[in-house]
Amino acid sequence: MKTKISGPDRWTWFSPWVIIGSVCILAAVLAVLAVKNIRREQDFMERALRYQADILMEFLEAGSRTGMRGPGGGGRRHIQTLMEETAQQPEVLYITLVDGDGRIVASSDPQRIGGTHRLPHVAADGSLHRFIDTPQQAFEVIRAFRPWSGCNPRHRNICMERTAALGDNLLLIVGMDPSPFEAAMRQDRHQTILLFGVMFLAGAAGFVSLFWAQHYRSARRSLLDMERLSATVFNQMPAGLITTDLRGTVRQTNTAARDILKLPGGIPGRLDELACFAAVRRQLERGAAVLEEEVTCCAGGDTVIPLLVNASVIHDGEGRKAGYVFLFTDMTGIxxxxxxxxxxxxxxxxxxxxxxxxxxxxxxxxxxxxxxxxxxxxxxxxxxxxxxxxxxxxxxxxxxxxxxxxxxxxRPTELQKRRTAVKEVIEHSLRLVESDAQAAGIRLSVDVRPQELRAEFDPDRFSQVLLNLYLNAIQAMDRGGRLSVEAERHEDEWVLQVEDTGCGIEPAELPHIFDPYFTTKPRGVGLGLAVVHKIVEAHNGEIDVESSPGQGTRFIIRLPLGGAAACPSPEERRAAPSSGKTQATLTASEESS
The missing domain is CATH 1.10.287 (Helix Hairpins)
Incomplete structure (x- = not known):
């Protein structure tokens, strides 16, 4: 199983500082837009007030021209009347006509006539507008008073003369009331601030949501990676592992646990059904620590498996007991x-x-x-x-x-290993017992796969192993039977099997057959199989036995190939027979014939 742990992705740079910086930039952008919008509205208000003031000034100049062409000559009284009437408009605070020294010549407020009005510098052909706070907040528009500018050329001189009678460098001042516009601007400003505030909150919420989403994805990905890693470790670890809740219900098991226990129906759903673990669980419930305790577990039938168990209590995030975990290894090999x-x-x-x-x-x-x-x-x-x-x-x-x-x-076993053909050693050793096998009516068979199989071992010592096994087999078949010898290659080792159809070995005797001086024969010494075991171990090999009473016995020897034993020479390949099996059958009847 391969586990992929994801590395840094495109969201790794998305840190909280980036969120804070993005929100600050958004706030700055919105603030700039809000200021620009407020200034634009203020400019619009000033233009509107100026436009209204310009209209009133044009109206007063037009009315003055009309009066100047009339019988009365359009004097100061006529202009005073126009100003008073025009100032009745709700958006007009005052209208004043002053000379170059700031003396009030005419005014919508007759009480101010003769007084002075502070004037900024105004170009002779220009105009000026400003906000003032005294005596009340007003938007003043100031420009030169020239009613003759629009007169008919025939009457221009008359208009100029009558205007000059009022004073030199006359300036017309119109004070407009900005409060309606300011009220509208305040309301619009509030709406703008509210709108941009909502936009800021929405943008900030979007950035924060994006951060949370990224954090969630990162946390979820890390959790999935940890789950995959934990699952891989859980399933690939060589030790068995079982977790249960407090009531003993099995929650998790790994592959090693199932392989070690080898239960026919699998691991049961409750731990009480496994007597060895139930006893360990009771120790945990009493608060005792379980470290490397050896128990025996019945794996079905007569199979008993020795286990080394470590157990512990599982606690949740608040420190409360949540269950139990059992870690165990198979002690059979040990x-x-x-x-x-x-x-x-x-x-x-x-x-x-x-x-x-x-x-x-x-x-x-x-x-x-x-x-x-x-x-x-x-x-x-x-x-x-x-x-x-x-x-x-x-x-x-x-x-x-x-x-x-x-x-x-x-005596210590001293080996003289050399690269030897397995088939030759087997056939040579069989020829030594051929006459005994014929006398007992035993058929001999040899099967070497491949026939050119070669390995590094001591042929003399190994012949001694084979002879001991052959003689035991012949003695076990006092009524005739079959003695078969098979050898084959398995990757970097070769396996030899010697099988007979004799009386077999009792199960109680199998664990002791390789012990020195253990024998079931009346005149046996009990050293034959002990010598066999010793020689096989000296070759760094293993020997096993399988036997059933009345059905025969099979000895299985596993030895390393060693060196270049897996590679026969070309001459050996050419000399090897095409058939993969050699069988010799000798019986007493054939001998007599």
Missing amino acids: KQLEEQLRRSERLAALGRLSAGIAHEIRNPLSSIKGFAAILAKKVQGDENARALSKVMEDEVNRLNRVVTELLEFA
Whole structure:
């Protein structure tokens, strides 16, 4: 299983500072737009007030021209009347006519006539507008008063003369009331501020929402990555793992847990159905820590699996108990290694003891054998005595063979490995027991795949392994049967199987068949299979046995190919027969024929 952990993406740069900066920029833009909008409205108000003032000024100049052409001559009284009437308009605060020194010549307010009006500098042909606060807030428009400018050329001189009678450099001042416009501007300003405030909040909310969405996506992606990583670790870890709630209901199991327990119906839904874990759970409920506790679990049938269990309580975010977790490993392999270690230690001790005993026994055996030979010579006329001396000599020879086997077993195994054809070693060893097999009516078969299979091993020592296995098989088939030898290559190792159809081995005896001096034969010593096991281990191999009473026994040996054993030479390939199987069948009937 491959797990992909996503790296930085295009949203990585989207930090809170970017959000703050974006909101500030948005606020600045909206503020600039609001100020521009307020200024635009103020300019519009000033233009509107100026336009109204200009209309009134044109009206007063036109009325003055009309009066000047009339019988009364359009004097100051006529202009005063026009100003008073015109000032009755609600948007007009006052109208004043002043001379160049600021003296009021005429005014909509007669009480101000003769007074002064502070004037800014106004060009002779220009105009001026301004806001003033005294005596009240007003928008003043000031320009030169020239009623003759629009007169008919025939009456222009008359208009100029009558205007000059009022004063020099006359200026017309119109004070407009800006309050209606200002009220409208304030309302519009409030609406603008409200609008831009809403726009700011909407934009800021959009940026914040975008940040939250990005943060949510990032958090969700990180959570998914963690879930994938946790699932990968959970399922790929070699140790079994089971989690339950407080009531013992199984919530999660990984692949290793199912593989280790090997339950026919799978892992049950409740932990109480697994007695070994239920006991551990009760310890957790009592508050006891469970660290590396060895338990045995029944995996169905007669199979018992030793487990090393570590268990703990699961707590939620608030520190309350939420369930239990059980982490366990299969101790079968470790138990087997421990048993092999103990067996090796026993064998080493037994070997040293056997070597000492053998040396002590062999010396007197020579003397006993010599006395038996002397006795046989002296009692040549006594058949009973000769028979007894012959029995004594045979037993001495047998005991000497046992001592030799003891010494052989105790001696460290020294191997002379070389690249050897497997088929040749098997066939050579079978020829050594061929006559015994024929006498017992046993069929022999050989199957080597591929036929040119070669490996690095000690052919002499391995022939000793095969001979021991063959002889045991022949002795187990006292009524005839079949002895088959198969060898094949499996990747970087080769597997040899020796199978017979004899009486088989009882299940209770299987764990001890490789122990020294363990035998079920009346006259056996019990060192044959122990020597086989020792030689196989010296080759860094493994040997297993499968047997059923009454159906036969199969020994399985696994050895490394080693070196260039997997690559036969071209000559060996050309010399190899085309058939993949060689079978030899020898029976007593064929021998007699």
